[in-house]
Amino acid sequence: MYAVTHFSVGLMLGQAVGNSYAACALGLASHVVLDVIPHSDYSKIIFGVSDLAAVAAVACVSIRAGAGAPALIGGLAAILPDLEVAVVHLRMARDRASCKHRLFFPSHSGLVRHGRLSLPWGVITQIATVVVVWTALRGAFM
């Protein structure tokens, strides 16, 4: 899933649980669950930059709205696993001949199935996921 989707869900889980350690664990766990849901991903660096800009925008809005440290830790923990994907993409772009880079996170390595869906449904499932999590947790925010 897009980083902004992982971040938004991790942020909401962190805010709901209110504890930084639990937020970190929930953020990482949510990454696996969200990667199982069929979704679309991107492979061009420009989309990755746009995705990170969206993460920064969500973080700024959330901080202004009063999100606490557990929320931000949950969000950051939720996007952290995709760092290995970004590193592999950057390495593959640098040395095109070598494609022997290994991924370790369960939903990236093949240990847990990674759901795939083409556009536009792959984006719609991500929006629906954020809406469902927000709806389920909104009582914890008020």
Ligand SMILES: [Zn+2]
């Ligand atoms: Zn991932």
